[in-house]
Amino acid sequence: MAQIDALDIVVLALLLVGSVAYFTKGTYWGVPKDPYASSYANGSAAKAGKTRNILEKMDESGKNCVVFYGSQTGTAEDYASRLAKEGSSRFGLKTMVADLEDYDYENLDEFPEDKIAFFVLATYGEGEPTDNAVEFYEFINGESPTFSKGEEEKPLGNLKYVTFGLGNNTYEHYNSMVRRVDAALRKLGADRIGAAGEGDDGAGTMEEDFLAWKEPMWEALTEKMGLEEREAVYEPVFSVEEKPELSADDDTVYLGEPNKNHLEGKQKGPYNAHNPYIAPIAESKELFTVKDRNCLHMEIDVSGSNITYTTGDHVAIWPTNAGVEVDRFIRVLGLEENRHRVINVKPIEVTAKVPFPTPTTYDAVVRYHMEICGPVSRQFVSTLAAFAPNEKAKAEMTKLGTDADYFKSKISSQYLNIAQVLHSVCPDQPWSAVPFSCLIEGINKIQPRYYSISSSSYVQPKKISITAVVESIRIPGATHIVKGVTTNYLLALKQKQHGEPHPDPHGLTYAITGPRNKYDGIHVPVHVRHSNFKLPSDSAKPIIMVGPGTGVAPFRGFVQERAEQAKRGEKVGPTILFYGCRRRDEDWLYKDEWDSFKASLGENLTIFNAFSRESPGKKVYVQHLMKQNAKLINDLLTKKSNFYVCGDAAHMAREVSDMLAEIIADERGVDLKKGEEVVKNMRSSGAYQEDVWS
Structure with a gap:
């Protein structure tokens, strides 16, 4: 009989432990003292010790x-x-x-x-x-x-x-x-x-x-x-207890850190939707040449994080609410004197999960965890009516909560956030009777925003590029401007990196250095989400890309990759890009770079540019250029080309899909229904890929 030595016993023991852990899915292991130190830090939704x-x-x-x-x-x-x-x-x-x-x-x-x-x-x-x-x-x-x-x-x-x-x-x-x-x-x-x-x-x-x-x-x-309806009365899901014995300076108090590792100043992966990496911004620049619009290019350094990405993936940016909105919310809810008071939030309902780590402060919750600038639900307005400062405000909130058309005209069409709604209903008194638990339950947790990565992992595996238009929307008839939460945060980071004075006339400021100044320097919390929007594995395969505006972002990465492959002597197939913007001298993104890519790819790179506002009375869009180049598109499709679309889903992507079906029908002499069927089959096989947003 074979001898079993000490090493064999150790190996067998480890295998046994691993097997138990696998087959019980961790249910034999104790619950950690701080769930934010484990499951939130590691992004595991299954909580240790729970069935x-x-x-x-x-x-x-x-x-x-x-x-x-x-x-x-x-x-x-x-x-x-x-x-x-x-x-x-x-x-x-x-x-x-x-x-x-x-x-x-x-x-x-x-x-x-x-x-x-x-x-x-x-x-x-x-x-x-x-x-x-x-x-x-x-x-x-x-x-x-x-x-x-x-x-x-x-x-x-x-x-x-x-x-x-x-x-x-x-x-x-x-x-x-x-x-x-x-x-x-x-x-x-x-x-x-x-x-x-x-x-x-x-x-x-x-x-x-x-x-x-x-x-x-x-x-x-x-x-x-066999249920019986009863009068609905607000019943808190969470208890909110103020902790006067604790100070916001105590190192056990979360001031916006997403989990215990971050609280302790540690960067520990894996990095995901529960656990961001605080990444340095290596470079940032403005891409537009006009003063009233901004488009940012940023290079995010992920070296040392073990974060990997593949060309076509998405990067998530974890935003921070603007100081002016935090202040407005705190003021309207009557929390000014207590904004930095420490609170402990616990679930009253045993199955409920507190959406952020505690103990924390009112200010930290509002600044880092609540989607305070998001759309307001009519149902939430109805809930808040019970806590109105006076009967007139209660009546108005009740009407807003029950009359869909009235709510649309007063609130949703004006893109008001919750603090703006409350202030508009009752500008003279704070809403101090609203339980903070009600706000935690009724306002969504702020979510990371995803951007198409505009670089190639083949060329720069440790630096992630993003391309983002800074959102600023003036609502007709309204006195306010709606500012994109994340893109304006990125603009503030870019301005700080370049030592620019803050030019925003609407008073947007951000806690750029993060909780306890842990983002000192120019850093941003990120993680990567993998995507199926991918180049073909065979670089010799033709590709057709349609990406107006910032829809060109992933295609910069695609072309950057193919240019590098060509430099290294690899065979690269025809690479066609349909790109659109307003004017060539205002918002032609990466204008100078395309020439350098062309130098590497030669005839294999063709770019068709649609400038929608250069010809008076005539707007030219990418789908128009597709129609003009119908034969080229159809010829490449017959050679098994991949077709890619990136950008606005509501109009552009649908119109591009319809145009492609029309091109196929016309060029192949079949009816439009047959052309649409071909496009549908391309989608099913992965030959037609979209990276679109609404």
């Missing part, structure tokens, strides 16, 4: 209703929280909100008949599930998902569910996530209560779609489950 069995969790916490969410930017999570809260306050349901990636689904066939599941599901990109919903989506849509009771014809016969989807009609696969999940659940025997709701961000009607759907849904659910 992944949803039925066990519901029994432990006495719940009869679970609201699952699949969310990419936090909106679906917000709607899930609102449904859970309303179900509890209006109908007495014992609700909990659940992240789809926190649980397993093999035992959904054991879901009790007297309980209900909600699924609030956003569709991401081209009909894909959100990152946190991938495993659930693949399981429920599998050819034959295996449930705990074994093979049954209708394994989910006991499951009663409600579902609402968040989509964008400018994408081809509009709300496909909720539609496919709904179809899969029904195929497996589940019983849907009410209609499958669909909200449309593309039409700007998401909030009203949600409100219109939920009332008939509650009626159907009340009838099905």
Whole structure:
């Protein structure tokens, strides 16, 4: 018999420990003292020491209703929280909100008949599930998902569910996530209560779609489950306790740090949507030559972070709210004297999660964690009516909350944020009766903003380039200008890097140096999100790119990469770019660089420029140039060219897709329907790729 030495025993022990950890998904390990030191720092949604069995969790916490969410930017999570809260306050349901990636689904066939599941599901990109919903989506849509009771014809016969989807009609696969999940659940025997709701961000009607759907849904659910509606009274989900014994200077108090590693001054990966890397900005510059508009180019240094990216990926920028908006919010809510007072926030509801680490301060929560400049929901306005400073303000808030047209004319059409709404309703008194817990629950957590990376990982693997137009929108008839939260933050960083005096006439200032001056120098919190928007693996394959404005960002990376490949002697195929801007002398992005790329690629790089405002009375757009070069496009498509579109989804991307179908039909002598079918097949095969936004 072979001898077992000490090394063998150590190896066997490590294998045993690893196996236990894998098969129990960590449920044997103790809960960490500070969850923000582990799961938030490492981006793991599954919390150590907690069950992944949803039925066990519901029994432990006495719940009869679970609201699952699949969310990419936090909106679906917000709607899930609102449904859970309303179900509890209006109908007495014992609700909990659940992240789809926190649980397993093999035992959904054991879901009790007297309980209900909600699924609030956003569709991401081209009909894909959100990152946190991938495993659930693949399981429920599998050819034959295996449930705990074994093979049954209708394994989910006991499951009663409600579902609402968040989509964008400018994408081809509009709300496909909720539609496919709904179809899969029904195929497996589940019983849907009410209609499958669909909200449309593309039409700007998401909030009203949600409100219109939920009332008939509650009626159907009340009838099905024998619920009784009661008067809804605000019931806090979180307790907010002021801690006078603590000072904002104490090193245990979070002043905007996202997790404990950051609090302790450590940079520790992996870096992701829960844990940013504080990256130096190596270089920044203005790309426009006009004074009233800004477009920034920035080089973000990720060396030493182990962050990697591939050409075509996205970089996430973690923004900070502008000082003027923080001050306005603090002032309107009557928190000026207490803004730096330390508070401890804890969940009253056992399944609720505090969306930021505590103890912290009012100022830190508002500055770093709340989306205080975001759109205001009519439902939230209704909630706040109860805390109005006087009866007149209460009446106005009630009307705003119940009259959709009035709300649109007064609030949403003016793009007012919540502090502006409250001030407009009652400018003379602070809203000091509003519980801070209500604000935490009703205002979304501020989310990272994603930008297409405008550099090649082949050329500069440790520096990430971004290209961003600084948003500044003047609303007709309004006295204020809507400023983009993240792009103006980046502009402030660029101005500091170049020692420029702050020129903004609207008083935007930022805590540029971050919590406790930990971003000293010119730093920005970032992480990378991988994308399917990719160059073909064969560099000899032709590519056609359409990217007006900052839609050219990923294509700068594509061309930069192909130019470098050509320099190194690799075979590079035809590289065609359709680019559009207003005027060649104002906003032609990277004008000087294209010549250097052309020097490397020669005939293999062709750029068609559309200048929309150079010819009086005649606007020229990229789709017009496509039409003029229809034969070239069709010839390259017959040679298996990849076709790429980047930019505005609502108009440009749809019009480019329609134009391509028209070109194919005309050049091949077929009807338009056949051309559209070819484009659809290109999408399915990955030959047609989009990186678009609404």
